[in-house]
Amino acid sequence: MIAAIIVNTLTLTVRFAVALLIASLGEMYNQKAGIFNLGCEGIMSMGAFLGMLIPFAIGGAGEVPGYVNIMGLVAGTACGALMGLLFGIVVITFRAPQGIAGIGMQMFGVGLAGTFFRSYIGGSQSITGINATAIPVISKIPVIGEILFTHNAVVYFAYLMIPVCYYVMFKSPWGLHVRAVGTHPRAADSLGINVNRVRYESLVVGGAMAGFAGAFLTLCQAKMFTAGIIGGRGFIAVALVYFGQWHPIKIFLGALLFTFAQSLQTQIQIFVPQFQYYEFLTMLPYILVIVVLAFNRKSNRFGPAALGRPFNREMRV
Amino acid sequence: MNNYKLWYKVAVILAAIIVALFIGSVIIIAVGGNVVTTYWIILSMPFKNLRSICEVLTRMIPLMIIALGICVSSRCGINNIGAEGQMYMGVVASCAVAFATAGMPRMVAIPLCILAGAVAGGLYGFVPGFLKAKLEVSELLSTVMLNYVATQFYLFCIRVPLLDPQEKTGTPMSARLPDSASLHKFFRGASLHQGIILALALAVLVYILLFKTTWGYKMRAAGASSRAARYGGINVSKYLIIAMIISGACAGMAGSVELMGVQGRAMSGITSGYGFSGIVVALFGGLHPILVIPAAFCFGILLYSQVNLQILTAVPPNLVQTLQGAIILIIVSVQMVINNPYTEDRFRRRFFARAKREAR
Numbered sequence: 001m002i003a004a005i006i007v008n009t010l011t012l013t014v015r016f017a018v019a020l021l022i023a024s025l026g027e028m029y030n031q032k033a034g035i036f037n038l039g040c041e042g043i044m045s046m047g048a049f050l051g052m053l054i055p056f057a058i059g060g061a062g063e064v065p066g067y068v069n070i071m072g073l074v075a076g077t078a079c080g081a082l083m084g085l086l087f088g089i090v091v092i093t094f095r096a097p098q099g100i101a102g103i104g105m106q107m108f109g110v111g112l113a114g115t116f117f118r119s120y121i122g123g124s125q126s127i128t129g130i131n132a133t134a135i136p137v138i139s140k141i142p143v144i145g146e147i148l149f150t151h152n153a154v155v156y157f158a159y160l161m162i163p164v165c166y167y168v169m170f171k172s173p174w175g176l177h178v179r180a181v182g183t184h185p186r187a188a189d190s191l192g193i194n195v196n197r198v199r200y201e202s203l204v205v206g207g208a209m210a211g212f213a214g215a216f217l218t219l220c221q222a223k224m225f226t227a228g229i230i231g232g233r234g235f236i237a238v239a240l241v242y243f244g245q246w247h248p249i250k251i252f253l254g255a256l257l258f259t260f261a262q263s264l265q266t267q268i269q270i271f272v273p274q275f276q277y278y279e280f281l282t283m284l285p286y287i288l289v290i291v292v293l294a295f296n297r298k299s300n301r302f303g304p305a306a307l308g309r310p311f312n313r314e315m316r317v
Numbered sequence: 318m319n320n321y322k323l324w325y326k327v328a329v330i331l332a333a334i335i336v337a338l339f340i341g342s343v344i345i346i347a348v349g350g351n352v353v354t355t356y357w358i359i360l361s362m363p364f365k366n367l368r369s370i371c372e373v374l375t376r377m378i379p380l381m382i383i384a385l386g387i388c389v390s391s392r393c394g395i396n397n398i399g400a401e402g403q404m405y406m407g408v409v410a411s412c413a414v415a416f417a418t419a420g421m422p423r424m425v426a427i428p429l430c431i432l433a434g435a436v437a438g439g440l441y442g443f444v445p446g447f448l449k450a451k452l453e454v455s456e457l458l459s460t461v462m463l464n465y466v467a468t469q470f471y472l473f474c475i476r477v478p479l480l481d482p483q484e485k486t487g488t489p490m491s492a493r494l495p496d497s498a499s500l501h502k503f504f505r506g507a508s509l510h511q512g513i514i515l516a517l518a519l520a521v522l523v524y525i526l527l528f529k530t531t532w533g534y535k536m537r538a539a540g541a542s543s544r545a546a547r548y549g550g551i552n553v554s555k556y557l558i559i560a561m562i563i564s565g566a567c568a569g570m571a572g573s574v575e576l577m578g579v580q581g582r583a584m585s586g587i588t589s590g591y592g593f594s595g596i597v598v599a600l601f602g603g604l605h606p607i608l609v610i611p612a613a614f615c616f617g618i619l620l621y622s623q624v625n626l627q628i629l630t631a632v633p634p635n636l637v638q639t640l641q642g643a644i645i646l647i648i649v650s651v652q653m654v655i656n657n658p659y660t661e662d663r664f665r666r667r668f669f670a671r672a673k674r675e676a677r
Contacts, residue, residue: 038457042642089650095657096649099396099457100600104649107593108642111635112344118633119348227635235461242458279473286462293454314659 005267010147012263013256015132016221018158019044019213021255023237025165025248026080026209031241032169033202034182034306035091038102040210041234042109043083047076047214049113052225053120055127062128069130073154073215080211083109084203092196092203095310106234114227121225129223130154154220161209166248178202182304185311195311210234239289245302261285321665326655333651340643341636350632358629359622369621371507375579377617379404379571381516383595384602384609385523386442386567391604392527393560394540399445399460400568401592402467403438407569408576409474410437412491412583415498415576416479426497431515431573438569439562441467446561450554456561464592475583490584500578510578519567523606526563536560568592590638594620597641600648616641 023040030037037043054072055064083105090101132152139149169175180188181198189195217233218225236258244251265281342352363373383400390397397403414433418426445463448454476489484490500510527533538546539553547553571591580587594616602612619641623634654660 036457038461086646090646094650094653096646096653099398100596101646101649102457103398103593103596104642104645106642107597107638108646111638111640111642114635115344115348115633115639118635119631232461232465235458235465239458239462242455276477277473279469279476283466283469286465290448290454290459290462293458294448294452 001271005264005271007143007146009260009263009267011150012266013260014147015151015155016263017255017259018155019217019221020233020237020240020259021213021252022158022161022216023210023213023234024240024244024251024255025161026206026213027237027241028165028206028244028246028248028251029169029178029202029209030084030206031307032182032246032304033178033199034185034304034309034311035088035199035203035206036098036102036238036308037084037087037105037203037206038099038235038238039083039087039105039109040102040237041230041232042106042112043080043087043207043210044214044217044230044234044237045110045113046083047080047211048218048229049076049117049214049225050079050211051076051215051218052127053116055129055219056121056125059127061126064128066130069219072219073212076215077208077212080214081204081208083211084205084207085200087207088200088203091310092199095312098308098310110227110230113225117225117227124224124226126224127219129219152220154216158216162248162252169248174198174201179304181311182306185306185309189311189313195313199311210237213237236285236289239293242303243289243292246304247302258285258289261288321668322661325661325664329651329654333647337640337644337647341640344636344639345632348632348636350630355626355630355632355636358625359619362625362629363618363621367504368507371504371509372624373614373617373621374513375508375510375617376620377613378510378512378516378578379575379591380595380598380616380620381609381613382519382571382574383568383591384598384613385516385519385606386564386571387595387599388602388604388606388609389523389527389536389567390442390560390564391599392540393536393556394543395446395449395456395557395561397442397445397460397561397564397568398457398593398596399442399463399467400564400571400595401588401590402460402464403441403565403568404572404575404588404592405467405471406437406441407434407572408583408587409471409479410434410569411498411573411576412474412479412494415494416492419495419497421497423497426495427500427577430498430577431570434569434573434576435566436569438572439566441569442561442563442565443558446558446565449561450557471583472585475585479583481582488584491582493582494577498577499581500574508579510574512574512578515570515574517610519570520606520610523567527606532556532559568595571595594641597645597648600645 023044027037027040051072054075055068058064058068087105090096091098130152132150135149139145177193177198180193181195185195217229222229240251240254243254261284265278268275269278345352345355363369387397411430411434414430418429445456445459448459449456475491479491481490481492500512503509535551536556538551539556543553575587576583598609598612598616602609619637623637626632626634
């Protein structure tokens with residue numbers, strides 16, 4: 001039984017870490033550009049809703065062709081990009097305080113998704129979604145095969161995003177601009193980089209990734225939508241960026257650790273029903289985040305220096 | 318010139334209201350509702366009779382108490398978005414104390430229960446305050462994480478230690494509170510309970526604290542510019558912690574009042590989002606304890622409309638949450654526009670240039 005728990009937990013971890021991972025990587029772009037986007041949860045909600053709506057509108061609960069599911073993912077991504085743009089208008093153009101604006105964005109997104117869900121889909125409906133397919137041959141390898149190679153294509157695509165994000169952030173000119181804008185916007189401005197434009201771009205990219213993560217949740221993980229489907233993953237994604245010290249690889253490890261704790265808890269609930277205190281297991285990852293943030297003060301040094309500060313060219317220094 | 322400034326502000330606020338209504342209308346049309354009817358239901362139904370006004374006032378109580386706490390913390394420069402969790406802690410503590418004090422006179426039991434809620438909420442507010450002041454942990458992250466921790470703790474409490482012994486269906490909820498710990502209603506058949514006295518008294522107290530005491534002055538100084546305050550000899554981190562404790566205590570009291578006056582027993586979802594709505598109320602009231610009272614009334618109307626929307630229209634009640642989010646986004650943007658002298662100056666020049674041209 002122990003072996004079953006471990007294998008199941010690890011398999012679930014690999015699959016469920018994706019939503020957190022992608023959202024966190026998107027948030028990393030926002031924060032590296034100096035924008036603290038606490039509205040991630042709302043953006044993910046809208047992405048999740050669209051990921052559900054499109055397959056449901058076309059095929060109902062029945063089987064739909066694969067491209068419809070892909071359309072759901074794309075629609076979620078596009079909607080996330082739009083929401084990122086909206087957030088940009090508030091915090092970049094109007095220079096609103098980002099923490100509170102983020103909470104507003106979260107309520108707006110979650111509420112909007114809930115509103116549309118109630119009137120377009122109604123009760124709890126489910127979709128077929130994108131199902132896991134075992135890769136032939138290599139999925140037969142004992143233990144490792146099941147853990148790593150029994151997922152759907154989107155999961156592999158998501159893991160491919162880690163090196164891509166790393167490359168874009170640290171090796172491409174645009175990534176350099178993003179980092180410059182988040183570290184010292186005034187210097188970047190004097191070198192001819194359009195600070196607000198780069199920040200907008202990073203918000204669109206980050207929003208798109210959050211939307212994708214949301215759509216992944218409905219299409220590949222839950223196969224249904226409820227108003228609280230994100231369940232705080234958006235906030236955790238924001239915390240994971242701190243946790244991972246604004247570095248894609250460390251964020252990935254953080255996402256794995258966090259999802260592992262969550263999956264372990266669901267497995268314990270299934271396999272050891274007599275265990276009474278499972279709420280405390282659920283708390284554990286959240287407490288872990290706080291403890292790591294508290295005792296790893298050094299990590300603030302890795303953070304973008306201008307994080308959370310709106311850029312105003314006309315302001316005196 | 319002053320006249321112009323006033324008109325500028327009025328124009329910006331009007332524009333903001335129009336934007337808010339427009340966003341609401343777009344959403345209502347998108348879900349196939351009737352815009353005029355929906356707004357009419359939101360605005361008129363609360364004033365139909367005494368009962369409905371009482372419903373609004375009942376919702377106003379926790380909103381107001383939480384918003385007062387958020388006024389204190391925000392004025393001190395720390396964003397408390399953990400009111401939801403602090404409220405849960407308050408509910409747990411006062412529920413436990415309510416059963417412990419069963420049989421005591423009401424004059425003793427009720428203050429004890431509310432005090433327990435305040436202490437629990439305050440302690441739960443102390444954690445992020447301490448983490449922020451001493452360990453530089455962003456309060457935005459720690460409070461959100463603590464919300465989830467508190468939710469889980471609360472679920473555990475109502476499932477195991479506080480579970481109703483008579484509950485056989487397995488629904489996690491506590492037993493009905495003893496009469497010694499329930500706040501009485503003012504009118505028969507209407508929901509308004511004595512908690513509103515506490516809420517109004519707290520508003521005055523918080524006003525005095527913020528604007529008439531040294532503590533309040535130092536807190537506001539720390540919030541306006543922490544570096545200048547530190548230079549002026551104010552122990553900023555101490556006041557950050559105090560502000561968070563007060564903020565948490567308010568949220569905790571909101572929890573106890575909601576438990577003792579409305580629900581009568583601890584069950585899941587007792588906070589019903591008040592923690593986040595309280596932020597909107599505090600912002601809407603301009604972070605001023607007295608202005609929070611009318612602001613809470615406005616949002617009481619909005620929250621009460623959730624009930625009517627569900628019964629009378631096809632518009633889902635989640636619309637209210639969406640509107641709250643949109644209102645936050647609009648308020649924070651509008652504040653920046655109003656407080657930005659450059660933008661105002663630009664508008665003024667454009668405005669007067671046109672006036673001159675027309676005069677010629």
